[in-house]
Amino acid sequence: MKTRSGCPVNQTIELIGDRWTMVILRDIMFGNRRTFRELLGNSLEGIASNILSARLKMLLSEGLLTRKPDPGHKQKSIYSLTEKSIELVPLMVQLGAWGRRHLSPTHELSVRAELLENGGNEMWERFQDDLRHIHLGHPRKTPGMTVLELLDNAYRKAAGITGQETGQSAD
Amino acid sequence: MKTRSGCPVNQTIELIGDRWTMVILRDIMFGNRRTFRELLGNSLEGIASNILSARLKMLLSEGLLTRKPDPGHKQKSIYSLTEKSIELVPLMVQLGAWGRRHLSPTHELSVRAELLENGGNEMWERFQDDLRHIHLGHPRKTPGMTVLELLDNAYRKAAGITGQETGQSAD
Numbered sequence: 001m002k003t004r005s006g007c008p009v010n011q012t013i014e015l016i017g018d019r020w021t022m023v024i025l026r027d028i029m030f031g032n033r034r035t036f037r038e039l040l041g042n043s044l045e046g047i048a049s050n051i052l053s054a055r056l057k058m059l060l061s062e063g064l065l066t067r068k069p070d071p072g073h074k075q076k077s078i079y080s081l082t083e084k085s086i087e088l089v090p091l092m093v094q095l096g097a098w099g100r101r102h103l104s105p106t107h108e109l110s111v112r113a114e115l116l117e118n119g120g121n122e123m124w125e126r127f128q129d130d131l132r133h134i135h136l137g138h139p140r141k142t143p144g145m146t147v148l149e150l151l152d153n154a155y156r157k158a159a160g161i162t163g164q165e166t167g168q169s170a171d
Numbered sequence: 172m173k174t175r176s177g178c179p180v181n182q183t184i185e186l187i188g189d190r191w192t193m194v195i196l197r198d199i200m201f202g203n204r205r206t207f208r209e210l211l212g213n214s215l216e217g218i219a220s221n222i223l224s225a226r227l228k229m230l231l232s233e234g235l236l237t238r239k240p241d242p243g244h245k246q247k248s249i250y251s252l253t254e255k256s257i258e259l260v261p262l263m264v265q266l267g268a269w270g271r272r273h274l275s276p277t278h279e280l281s282v283r284a285e286l287l288e289n290g291g292n293e294m295w296e297r298f299q300d301d302l303r304h305i306h307l308g309h310p311r312k313t314p315g316m317t318v319l320e321l322l323d324n325a326y327r328k329a330a331g332i333t334g335q336e337t338g339q340s341a342d
Binding site for chain 2: 003004010044084091094096110
């Protein structure tokens with residue numbers, strides 16, 4: 001990649017500082033949306049299919065996602081996070097923390113950001129371990145409820161979702 | 172602002188998730204560039220004047236900057252950060268931390284990001300207090316060298332700048 005400058009802040013912005021990339025990664029990270037169809041159909045922000053397609057292609061080529069065929073549907077692909085994108089968790093937390101404090105998000109879409117922000121470094125590390133388990137197949141380090149389940153339960157409670165619906169696919 | 176969704180991550184991205192906004196704020200924050208001319212002329216990334224102008228206008232209207240006349244040059248303006256933009260420091264740190272680890276920044280432009288990252292929350296708080304002193308006129312809470320001076324010295328050493336040149340205007 002030819003970059004505008006050698007500044008690490010600038011290089012991060014050049015790669016992922018557009019209006020959609022972090023939104024797509026958010027949906028994979030927190031909503032566990034792993035296929036094009038899930039990412040398109042459940043998009044809260046109404047992403048257009050050509051934009052989603054272009055961003056997924058960029059994320060694959062830059063090593064922020066990998067793709068493998070869905071065992072059940074050979075023509076479908078399942079996307080997974082990589083170590084490189086899992087390490088965006090602290091940045092994602094700060095995007096949520098600042099938005100929660102200075103903009104006008106809804107309560108139900110803010111409870112996960114609040115929990116993560118208050119959980120601090122220790123919770124972000126555990127969340128990254130959950131993602132390494134789900135996306136990279138690493139063994140879990142900590143037994144019991146995952147941070148993803150904790151966040152998901154808090155979201156479902158705030159959104160008034162009960163029963164079998166999963167917050168992961170409904171956020 | 173009409174937002175795409177009530178998610179705090181999305182709302183932050185909608186406001187400042189473009190290719191230039193955080194780069195301009197970085198230059199004001201770390202380089203203490205306070206006028207249009209300084210921001211344009213010293214831009215490492217070569218920002219175009221129409222883009223700089225549009226972004227400054229947006230930052231003023233969204234309460235991320237304020238503007239007052241330069242006492243020495245009545246036709247010039249001096250831009251200052253606000254509490255809202257000073258609280259972007261943790262996000263700025265994470266942009267630098269991730270870029271440093273996963274992209275290809277130069278050493279001299281990475282030393283400040285590294286220091287801030289390693290300094291953790293406590294240093295980010297002190298840095299925000301420095302910025303409140305410089306931009307909002309708040310009294311300093313901690314005596315001695317400021318975090319900005321510490322970062323600036325580290326940058327000048329890495330860049331081989333000596334004597335009277337300031338890293339603040341030369342980064």
